[in-house]
Amino acid sequence: MKQIAVIGAGSWGTVLANVLADNGHDVTLWARKEEIANEINTFHRNHAYLVEAEFHPNLTASSSLEAVVKNKEVVLFVVPSHAMRDMLIKIKPYVRTDALLIHATKGFEQESWKRMSEVIAEELPEWHDKIVVLSGPSHAEEVIRRSPTTVVVASSCQDSAELTQTIFINSYFRVYTNPDVVGVEIGGALKNIIALATGLADGLGYGDNARAALMTRGLAEIARVGSAMGAEPITFVGLAGVGDLIGTCTSKHSRNWRAGYAISQGKSLSEVLSEMKMVVEGVKTTRAGHALKEKYNIEMPITEQLYAVLFQDKDPKLAVEDLMNRGKTRELQEMAQGW
Incomplete structure (x- = not known):
């Protein structure tokens, strides 16, 4: 334990904490809002994010960072x-010198465009190893039901x-290792x-053909960036690549x-973001x-x-037309640039 x-x-975060509690660990969850921590402790629920889910009774929460982090392994x-x-x-003042640091955040730091492990290593260099x-294909709504993941x-x-x-790792949450951070x-x-992009295409009624094309060509774009940044190409045909992309x-x-x-x-980006809780x-x-493309x-x-649709008010239909009307190219030649 x-x-x-x-x-x-x-x-x-709540679902991963629940997986760990299922595994018999002593887990304390930090919640920014005290009312969420109280709801988890009293009713074993978090209605703000997972309306119907009930969590492991041993999972506790707190809004105090010091109380949550201090002395944790x-x-x-x-x-x-x-x-x-x-x-x-x-x-940082509360982290044990021998603590294991794990992150499950899928994104980059704004402006610096650094990966999350790079940010962690910069702020907590003593814990570099x-x-x-x-990462991987893992919707919280399914993991909380203990669906195979x-x-x-x-x-x-x-x-x-x-x-x-x-x-x-447990009977419903299988974990592989990979050295390619x-x-x-x-x-x-x-x-x-x-x-x-696939959400846009689906909303425009373009169907399965367009979705399949976006996913396949999107994977090629991901692989190109990854290769340029030093990743192993084989990673992108694994769980963190094509697996997460499909999911x-x-x-x-x-x-x-x-x-x-x-x-x-027809909703603006600001409208969409204001309506979504997460x-x-x-x-x-x-x-x-x-930025990485440049x-x-x-x-x-x-x-x-x-990017043009989200930040330059380009019409989504025109964006799709421009994608379809790009100059001729060879698939394998283009794929080789990233693989």
């Missing part, structure tokens, strides 16, 4: 990408990855761009797909993808067109 702190009481971060650095600064990323954990230190695997983080983040682009649970669909129905990481990640001089036509 491990003493574990989970930072972030949104849907995914493991700290799991499940906060939005834009909040990660600030959270690390706040919790204790940093692990958890498979994820991957990656770390530069194999011992840290295997310890994380042992902490999480860059690839796992890139795949988990950039797939949200493609999910937004996010084809599910009603995907908030990124839902956001894209809503925009296709962070839509794909919006920020589209900015990151566009930095590495990579062909990313889907990302480019989605």
